[in-house]
Amino acid sequence: MGFFVTVLGSGAAIPTGHRSCSAQVVNVEGFKILIDAGEGVQNQIRRSHVKMQSISTILISHLHGDHFFGLPGLVSSMHLCGRTEPLDIFAPQGLEEVLEAIFRVSNTQLNFQINYHTLSGDTLCQILENKKCKISSFPIYHSIETYGFIIEEEKKNRMVLRRNVCKQYNLTDDEAFKIRQGFDHTLPDGTVIPNGELVQPSKPVRRYAYCCDTSYSEALIPILKGVSMLCFDCTFDSKNADLAISKGHGTTVQAATLAKQSEVLQLLLTHFSARYKDITPLVDEAQAIFPNTIAASDLSVVDVPTMLSDTDIDTQIDEP
Amino acid sequence: MGFFVTVLGSGAAIPTGHRSCSAQVVNVEGFKILIDAGEGVQNQIRRSHVKMQSISTILISHLHGDHFFGLPGLVSSMHLCGRTEPLDIFAPQGLEEVLEAIFRVSNTQLNFQINYHTLSGDTLCQILENKKCKISSFPIYHSIETYGFIIEEEKKNRMVLRRNVCKQYNLTDDEAFKIRQGFDHTLPDGTVIPNGELVQPSKPVRRYAYCCDTSYSEALIPILKGVSMLCFDCTFDSKNADLAISKGHGTTVQAATLAKQSEVLQLLLTHFSARYKDITPLVDEAQAIFPNTIAASDLSVVDVPTMLSDTDIDTQIDEP
Numbered sequence: 001m002g003f004f005v006t007v008l009g010s011g012a013a014i015p016t017g018h019r020s021c022s023a024q025v026v027n028v029e030g031f032k033i034l035i036d037a038g039e040g041v042q043n044q045i046r047r048s049h050v051k052m053q054s055i056s057t058i059l060i061s062h063l064h065g066d067h068f069f070g071l072p073g074l075v076s077s078m079h080l081c082g083r084t085e086p087l088d089i090f091a092p093q094g095l096e097e098v099l100e101a102i103f104r105v106s107n108t109q110l111n112f113q114i115n116y117h118t119l120s121g122d123t124l125c126q127i128l129e130n131k132k133c134k135i136s137s138f139p140i141y142h143s144i145e146t147y148g149f150i151i152e153e154e155k156k157n158r159m160v161l162r163r164n165v166c167k168q169y170n171l172t173d174d175e176a177f178k179i180r181q182g183f184d185h186t187l188p189d190g191t192v193i194p195n196g197e198l199v200q201p202s203k204p205v206r207r208y209a210y211c212c213d214t215s216y217s218e219a220l221i222p223i224l225k226g227v228s229m230l231c232f233d234c235t236f237d238s239k240n241a242d243l244a245i246s247k248g249h250g251t252t253v254q255a256a257t258l259a260k261q262s263e264v265l266q267l268l269l270t271h272f273s274a275r276y277k278d279i280t281p282l283v284d285e286a287q288a289i290f291p292n293t294i295a296a297s298d299l300s301v302v303d304v305p306t307m308l309s310d311t312d313i314d315t316q317i318d319e320p
Numbered sequence: 321m322g323f324f325v326t327v328l329g330s331g332a333a334i335p336t337g338h339r340s341c342s343a344q345v346v347n348v349e350g351f352k353i354l355i356d357a358g359e360g361v362q363n364q365i366r367r368s369h370v371k372m373q374s375i376s377t378i379l380i381s382h383l384h385g386d387h388f389f390g391l392p393g394l395v396s397s398m399h400l401c402g403r404t405e406p407l408d409i410f411a412p413q414g415l416e417e418v419l420e421a422i423f424r425v426s427n428t429q430l431n432f433q434i435n436y437h438t439l440s441g442d443t444l445c446q447i448l449e450n451k452k453c454k455i456s457s458f459p460i461y462h463s464i465e466t467y468g469f470i471i472e473e474e475k476k477n478r479m480v481l482r483r484n485v486c487k488q489y490n491l492t493d494d495e496a497f498k499i500r501q502g503f504d505h506t507l508p509d510g511t512v513i514p515n516g517e518l519v520q521p522s523k524p525v526r527r528y529a530y531c532c533d534t535s536y537s538e539a540l541i542p543i544l545k546g547v548s549m550l551c552f553d554c555t556f557d558s559k560n561a562d563l564a565i566s567k568g569h570g571t572t573v574q575a576a577t578l579a580k581q582s583e584v585l586q587l588l589l590t591h592f593s594a595r596y597k598d599i600t601p602l603v604d605e606a607q608a609i610f611p612n613t614i615a616a617s618d619l620s621v622v623d624v625p626t627m628l629s630d631t632d633i634d635t636q637i638d639e640p
Contacts, residue, residue: 014397015363039393040360043335063425065396069389073359076385077334094425101421105383105414107464144427 003028003153003206003304005231005268008044010296012213012235012249012271013066015040020298021066022271024231025050026208028153031132034058034074035149035210041070042077048299053083057128059135060091061212062146068095072102079110086113090127090137092145093118119147124223130154138223140214142248148211148220150227159199169193206304209264212271215245216254224262229304231296232258234269237282252282256289265305270296323348323473323526323624325551325588328364330616332533332555332569332591333386335359340618341386342591344551345370346528348473351452354378354394355469355530361390362397368619373403377448379455380411381532382466388415392422399430406433410447410457412465413438439467444543450474458543460534462568468531468540470547473624480520489513526624529584532591535565536574544582549624551616552578554589557602572602576609585625590616 005026011019021038025048032055034041045052052074060068068091078087089095096116103110117127119137128135133153140148159180166176169185179185185193209227211220213235224230233250236243244251252269259267267290272279279295286293294302325346331339341358345368354361354375365372372394380388388411398407409415416436423430437447439457448455453473460468479500486496489505499505505513529547531540533555544550553570556563564571572589579587587610592599599615606613614622 013400015393017363017366039390040363043337043360046337063427065392065422065426065428069393069396070359072385073335073389076389080333098418098421098425101418102385105418106385107383108385 003208005208005229005302005304006048006050007270007296007298007300007302008041008048008050009036009038010270010272010298011038011066012273014274015066016274018298019272019274020044021070022061022212023070024210024270024296025055026151026210028133028151031130032056033135033151036061036067036212037069037071037074038066039069039073042074044298045074049301052078053081053085055087056085057088057135058090059137059147059149059210060089060095061140061148061210062142062144063092063094063098064144064213067213071095072099075099075110075114076108079108079112083112086115088115088117088128090117090119090135092147093120124150140211140220141217142213142215146213146248148209148214148223150207150209150223152207153205155202155205159202162198162200165198203306206306208304211250213249215248216250216258218261220258221261224258224264227262227264228306229266229268229302230255230259230262230264231268231270233271234282234286234295235271235273237276238285252285253289256286256293259290259293265292267293268296268302269293323528325528325549325622325624326368326370327590327616327618327620327622328361328368328370329356329358330590330592330618331358331386332593334594335386336594338618339592339594340364341390342381342532343390344530344590344616345375346471348453348471351450352376353455353471356381356387356532357389357391357394358386359389359393362394364618365394369621372398373401373405375407376405377408377455378410379457379467379469379530380409380415381460381468381530382462382464383412383414383418384464384533387533391415392419395419395430395434396428399428399432403432406435408435408437408448410437410439410455412467413440444470460531460540461537462533462535466533466568468529468534468543470527470529470543472527473525475522475525479522482518482520485518523626526626528624531570533569535568536570536578538581540578541581544578544584547582547584548626549586549588549622550575550579550582550584551588551590553591554602554606554615555591555593557596558605572605573609576606576613579610579613585612587613588616588622589613 008023009020022036023038023041026033034055124138126136136150137147179198184195206228210231212233232255234255235249236251238253283295328343329340342356343361346353352375444458446456456470457467499518504515526548530551532553552575555569556571558573603615
């Protein structure tokens with residue numbers, strides 16, 4: 001199932017005909033995380049390949065409307081469409097108060113549990129861990145309390161068998177699966193083969209970082225080291241750097257500079273101001289500094305890249 | 321400028337690719353009233369001919385999400401786009417609490433005033449009167465506190481000069497305008513011609529009634545007498561009458577029966593359940609009972625009709 005991002009909204013502040021407000025679904029081996037929920041997110045989900053009820057976790061970066069005004073409608077539709085599975089929502093202080101007021105005045109009794117988790121802290125904090133991934137939050141630099149997120153795939157999911165072990169030990173599919181999960185293997189004669197002798201040295205895990213809305217800050221560099229794909233605030237082009245600073249947003253040049261300084265593999269620009277009908281010049285500005293830059297567009301799907309050498313790719317093949 | 325309705329959303333509960341949630345703008349001689357504000361209403365306004373900032377009054381029928389989840393985004397965008405004119409919002413108790421909580425947690429200080437007016441009362445109550453129209457509210461029959469609205473054009477706007485008075489008194493355009501506003505006319509010799517001798521007996525004023533979400537009730541008949549166009553809840557077809565009753569909604573047959581009993585001129589069906597991909601059979605059911613039935617569709621514009629006989633039409637022409 002892989003590790004990929006479905007962009008649902010890539011615009012700033014006000015939705016346009018081409019870009020909805022911020023929202024994206026990150027899929028880590030089938031575990032689906034919605035990051036931000038701008039107005040109309042339920043419509044965008046319907047237009048995408050994502051199944052609404054498969055979203056189990058929602059991360060809200062901050063409480064400006066263009067990042068959460070779609071949440072009441074999404075939660076209501078989940079309810080109306082029969083959801084019973086609980087939903088985890090991570091957000092800054094205040095979201096629960098708003099949602100509970102909405103459900104109170106509309107006399108809505110949800111058929112499922114919302115588990116609210118309040119984001120806080122002034123450093124990188126792990127907020128969730130399961131079999132598929134770990135999620136951490138960290139404060140970023142906007143006009144109100146705002147958090148960035150790093151989603152890191154679970155290391156075990158990256159385990160690959162060494163060459164020829166299937167043939168050597170005549171492994172069944174179940175046995176091979178257990179070894180990839182980290183278990184040792186016991187032969188019919190009782191000999192235990194340690195897991196380390198059966199799997200390759202671990203591949204580097206992939207990490208996806210989301211930083212939107214935020215200004216550039218050098219303080220982000222150590223946090224973003226080791227990130228495979230950085231999704232960063234690109235509300236403005238470089239000519240509007242002063243405006244970006246005053247509003248707590250980023251520019252093309254700042255996003256690209258941070259990507260270069262943090263040595264990420266790929267940069268995904270998002271949160272484009274409605275003033276830009278054509279964002280090609282913005283992408284060009286960023287690529288001049290950091291060539292592996294791409295632009296988010298609504299309903300596009302992007303894979304989180306992995307750092308594999310040719311040798312790595314070769315050794316992934318388990319010879320028959 | 322006339323008296324017409326721009327449908328922004330004609331669907332029920334959950335937005336679909338074809339129908340947004342409830343919202344429409346009523347234009348009475350340039351005075352623009354938004355009725356209900358389902359999620360995405362700001363997008364629908366942008367797709368229509370309506371200018372967002374020209375809306376001065378918003379009526380929210382009730383506090384189910386599909387009727388007001390678009391309001392926070394609309395108000396925010398009005399603010400971000402520089403609005404300074406005040407905005408009147410009429411809604412049941414609870415909306416102010418929700419909006420104020422949203423603006424508090426997002427640290428938003430609006431640049432314009434919202435005047436909240438709480439709907440209440442168990443009979444027809446006039447809630448607004450200006451030079452263009454009068455608006456009244458009345459309770460309807462849903463699962464939570466819900467109001468219908470009647471918008472009645474100002475009688476003076478319907479005044480038409482009698483035949484030949486322009487020629488007889490050699491009226492200037494300004495003089496003719498004043499007479500249509502209800503003033504008497506003074507001749508150069510000081511003779512006063514009473515207004516009643518200059519204008520035709522008043523045309524019947526046009527009234528637009530909005531009843532959504534609601535069950536059918538005979539108690540609505542006296543309220544709706546004299547209405548030109550009735551916009552009524554048509555969530556279900558006649559086969560689902562029991563479901564309609566249990567959920568506080570209307571059916572095709574109920575809407576048409578009420579239109580017939582109330583002797584309105586035209587019926588506008590709206591709030592169609594997402595289960596109906598093609599609503600032609602629903603319109604057919606209603607037309608079998610009340611032939612002058614039309615169906616709302618997103619972004620359609622419908623004139624509020626007037627009851628004119630052939631003679632009326634003829635006497636509207638002021639002979640040169």
